[in-house]
Amino acid sequence: MAKKTEITVEDKLRALFDLQLIDSRVDEIRNVRGELPLEVQDLEDEVAGMNTRLEKLTNDLESIEESIKEKKNLIEEAKGLIKKYTTQQDKVRNNREYNSLSKEVEYQELEIQLAEKHIKEFKAQIEQKSAVIEETKERLAERENHLKHKQGELDEILAETEKEEKALLKESEKYEKNIEERLVNAYKRIRSNVKNGLAVVPVERGASGGSFFTIPPQVQMEIAARKKIITDEHSGRILVDPALAEEEREKMEQLFKKVSK
Numbered sequence: 001m002a003k004k005t006e007i008t009v010e011d012k013l014r015a016l017f018d019l020q021l022i023d024s025r026v027d028e029i030r031n032v033r034g035e036l037p038l039e040v041q042d043l044e045d046e047v048a049g050m051n052t053r054l055e056k057l058t059n060d061l062e063s064i065e066e067s068i069k070e071k072k073n074l075i076e077e078a079k080g081l082i083k084k085y086t087t088q089q090d091k092v093r094n095n096r097e098y099n100s101l102s103k104e105v106e107y108q109e110l111e112i113q114l115a116e117k118h119i120k121e122f123k124a125q126i127e128q129k130s131a132v133i134e135e136t137k138e139r140l141a142e143r144e145n146h147l148k149h150k151q152g153e154l155d156e157i158l159a160e161t162e163k164e165e166k167a168l169l170k171e172s173e174k175y176e177k178n179i180e181e182r183l184v185n186a187y188k189r190i191r192s193n194v195k196n197g198l199a200v201v202p203v204e205r206g207a208s209g210g211s212f213f214t215i216p217p218q219v220q221m222e223i224a225a226r227k228k229i230i231t232d233e234h235s236g237r238i239l240v241d242p243a244l245a246e247e248e249r250e251k252m253e254q255l256f257k258k259v260s261k
Contacts, residue, residue: 010226012179013200013240014248016187019175020200021252026168027197029161036154043147050140057133061126068122071115078108078115167259183229190236200238202245208232215239 085101085108092098176184190199201209203223208215213234215223223230224241231238 008226009228010244012183012229013226013238013244015175015179016183016200016238017202017240017245017248018252019172019179019184019187020191020198021248022168022172022175022255023191023197025256026165026172029165029168032161033154033157036150036157040147040150040154043143043150047140047143047147050136050143054133054136054140057129057136061129061133064122064125064129068119071119071122074115075112078111082108164260168256171255171259187238190231190238194235194237198237200240201232202240202242204242208235208237208239211235211237 082105085105089098089101089105092101179187187199191197198209201211203209203215203220206214206217206220211232211234213232215232219230220241222228223239224243226241226244229238
């Protein structure tokens with residue numbers, strides 16, 4: 001049987017730094033998109049909300065128009081009844097019947113007045129809602145144009161970067177599989193807790209990459225020896241020596257050129 005190749009600490013450090021370089025590249029691509037996807041989503045929600053509002057306002061108008069029709073019908077019915085009661089008054093035999101019909105006429109006249117008052121109020125509501133509808137339509141058109149512009153920007157950026165991002169995410173998954181789960185979990189935890197998502201950094205000018213805290217010379221020597229995984233006591237980041245970092249950057253540049261084609 002062939003002897004299984006043992007994975008050294010150096011191999012693990014290289015694999016982790018490679019994974020970091022790939023994930024950082026994905027972060028860069030997403031930073032290019034910036035807030036655009038969120039802006040587009042917000043605009044889509046705003047446009048949908050305005051369309052819903054327009055629909056409600058239009059339904060309200062239809063409902064008010066229907067109410068006006070009902071009141072106009074009521075007025076016509078009341079006028080018909082007034083005519084009927086007035087004709088009947090000419091044929092009554094006593095004052096009691098006459099007074100009773102007079103009260104009916106008076107009631108129908110009050111009904112007409114009330115209906116006319118309601119119609120006036122309804123027309124004022126129509127005027128107000130129509131103004132709101134026009135204003136909403138203008139704002140909707142402006143928002144739709146803005147959405148179209150932002151969606152165009154996003155589509156353009158996606159067309160340029162989506163293929164590369166997908167390829168890089170595949171590579172990220174592939175590299176993860178070559179690293180033991182414990183280390184991958186630690187890497188992801190650190191990455192989610194630190195600025196810029198940098199979980200694995202080289203020592204730069206005697207300090208942890210992205211940090212101002214100096215690393216003692218003894219620790220720097222241990223990092224350069226690549227015999228154990230060492231983390232920065234201030235940030236928790238995994239540290240690699242500058243030479244290893246440079247070698248892996250050159251190697252990964254070739255990968256990035258390949259996936260961006």
